[in-house]
Amino acid sequence: xxxxxxxxxxxxxxxxxxxxxxxxxxxxxxxxxxxxxxxxxxxxxxxxxxxxxxxxxxxxxxxxxxxxxxxxxxxxxxxxxxxxxxxxxxxxxxxxxxxxxxxxxxxxxxxxxxxxxx
Amino acid sequence: xxxxxxxxxxxxxxxxxxxxxxxxxxxxxxxxxxxxxxxxxxxxxxxxxxxxxxxxxxxxxxxxxxxxxxxxxxxxxxxxxxxxxxxxxxxxxxxxxxxxxxxxxxxxxx
Numbered sequence: 001x002x003x004x005x006x007x008x009x010x011x012x013x014x015x016x017x018x019x020x021x022x023x024x025x026x027x028x029x030x031x032x033x034x035x036x037x038x039x040x041x042x043x044x045x046x047x048x049x050x051x052x053x054x055x056x057x058x059x060x061x062x063x064x065x066x067x068x069x070x071x072x073x074x075x076x077x078x079x080x081x082x083x084x085x086x087x088x089x090x091x092x093x094x095x096x097x098x099x100x101x102x103x104x105x106x107x108x109x110x111x112x113x114x115x116x117x118x
Numbered sequence: 119x120x121x122x123x124x125x126x127x128x129x130x131x132x133x134x135x136x137x138x139x140x141x142x143x144x145x146x147x148x149x150x151x152x153x154x155x156x157x158x159x160x161x162x163x164x165x166x167x168x169x170x171x172x173x174x175x176x177x178x179x180x181x182x183x184x185x186x187x188x189x190x191x192x193x194x195x196x197x198x199x200x201x202x203x204x205x206x207x208x209x210x211x212x213x214x215x216x217x218x219x220x221x222x223x224x225x226x227x228x
Binding site for chain 1: 152165214215
């Protein structure tokens with residue numbers, strides 16, 4: 001069974017940094033692109049970033065480029081999202097999901113909440 | 119890039135059929151057969167119900183179907199059931215090598 005378990009969320013001050021992790025199991029991690037999607041409280045879904053299975057290709061939402069960095073450690077079956085210069089509007093539940101940008105994201109983890117506030 | 123346009127809400131009675139539309143542009147919905155649909159129940163993670171316009175992942179009932187015409191994609195749920203009440207989001211790949219979502223449609227089963 002495919003499982004994705006996010007961690008690393010929490011309360012951070014504006015301007016601060018946070019690194020999210022997503023531990024994967026139940027599939028050959030290196031064979032799959034992986035994605036981060038976020039959802040602000042009471043709002044819709046927003047695609048954040050996707051990384052190819054090898055880690056060579058990375059793609060970002062234009063509004064987040066330069067502040068967020070996606071990466072993966074295929075030896076640890078773990079996906080990461082480094083978030084810098086955080087703003088209040090980055091407050092959201094961050095989900096990791098399996099899949100490339102073209103074929104739909106499936107499955108999703110349970111999400112981790114990031115709150116940016118002073 | 120702007121979000122795809124979905125109705126804010128749709129409703130139907132048990133057993134009926136409903137359709138949720140998702141409108142974009144020739145740079146996204148109209149340009150690629152990479153439209154996906156997600157179902158999200160309150161407090162839960164989204165679940166993929168349709169990918170590549172009209173394909174169902176394993177385990178998704180055949181009551182769920184997708185289609186596309188020009189710049190508008192549609193999700194149809196037939197034989198509506200109480201458990202179908204949820205938020206539904208469309209998404210698509212774009213010409214900028216990004217993904218955009220619709221604003222979401224809340225389905226109410228009357």
